[in-house]
Amino acid sequence: METPDRPLFEPLQPMYARPGFLLRRAHQISAAVFESHCAALGLTQAQYGTMTVLANAPGLDQTRLARALAFDKVTVLRVIRGLSDRGLVRRATSAQSRRQLALELTDEGWTVLRSAQSLAGAAYQQLTGPLDAKETKELVRLLQKLNSGLANSARAPFQPL
Template sequence: MTLKDLYQRPGFLLRRTHQISAAVFENACASVGLTPAQYGVLTVLANEPGLDQTRLARALAFDKVTVMRVCKGLEERGLIERRVSEHSRRQMAVVLTPDGQKLLQQARGPAEQAYQRLLSPLSLTQRQQLIEILEALTQGLADDARAPFVPLLPADAADTPAKPAAAPKARATRTNTGRTKAAPRR
């Protein structure tokens, strides 16, 4: 394989695009001090107050450790609160504080600027195509993901009957030896 081949591999280009996307976002949101992950958590919580950490992680396709780390940082800044869930004493419900709501509102403009900056090299048609291709990739390869993605339904979708979710498929997991084994069904 040549370097040209490496640099044209989808994995390399997606990783590089993610690096650039994060940098563009962090530069635009430097004044509010938010990372893309933190902004995602605040946005989900603004739409679903009191969400438990497991559903929060799934709504953003984070693993449990990542969502706990992001929540800890936001909690230390006084932007969210974690409390025992009303529905289950074993789960933590997460809510925005008034400071978190205020910061999220301040971040919306810079986040939109980052979004526009990231897509600025593309025509409107290319932007639409990119989103469609990325959605096809993420949906088509969802079973290979390390963290599940379970999107939350928007409030206006509650009136539309939801399709039943398919049973989760068994996924291969890597052992510490590098071998793969089938994951048990949940």
Template structure:
């Protein structure tokens, strides 16, 4: 839904700003994901952590934060919630006792497996208003935007194995 046509010019400019629209799109994206994953009680951040840990078991907390573009406080908060639910375990890294590494538990693996279909439904629902070529263009444009402005991010994004 677009804003009403009879808005003051200053509000029209605000509502057309990329930052405003990206923030609003993120709010909607999170709400759609959480709605589809309600039975599992998963947030997009938790799903991201579980997904990264599935492919990179034993990843250090700092590397996990970079793999998702999270700051250290955010990744710690997400990990504490997952750990409380028994979905992940944290322990000292074998090569550096000061660094904590994280692994999925069996329950974490099972939850991630159950989350695949609802996560896919959320993805399709979010992109549903767009035609297929628009969906592809949106993803390409977001990748271009985030890639070109990566150095301006508050938290680094470095996929595992690339840093």
């Protein structure tokens, strides 16, 4: 039986050198490093980021929280629900609008966040360990440039507080 002609595909090495592949792989590694450091606290990067924003902006509503973290509505809802179920975040009716929920850390949330700060710092040190200080600064600069240059292509808006 004759094999139909198949299109030629490029070798894998160019694919492995593409920014999208490398960014996705770096994100996988970043998440694994963070979660290994914060395993005892059961925190993910998304939860830690959420708690950090709420520590700096108590009473924030879910929409502004989502934008401050560049999360979509489903992701922010899932993260908040998980933190709320653990008693780390409290939801209350907003003083500005009865239709919005104001979010804030509970006392237990503050305790967990304080414990997580040094662990997150250690994760950051491990993640940037292969780079020297100048390379780390350049990596961050380039990622910021990439993110700002392509912000209009993102699925979720980013509006820092």
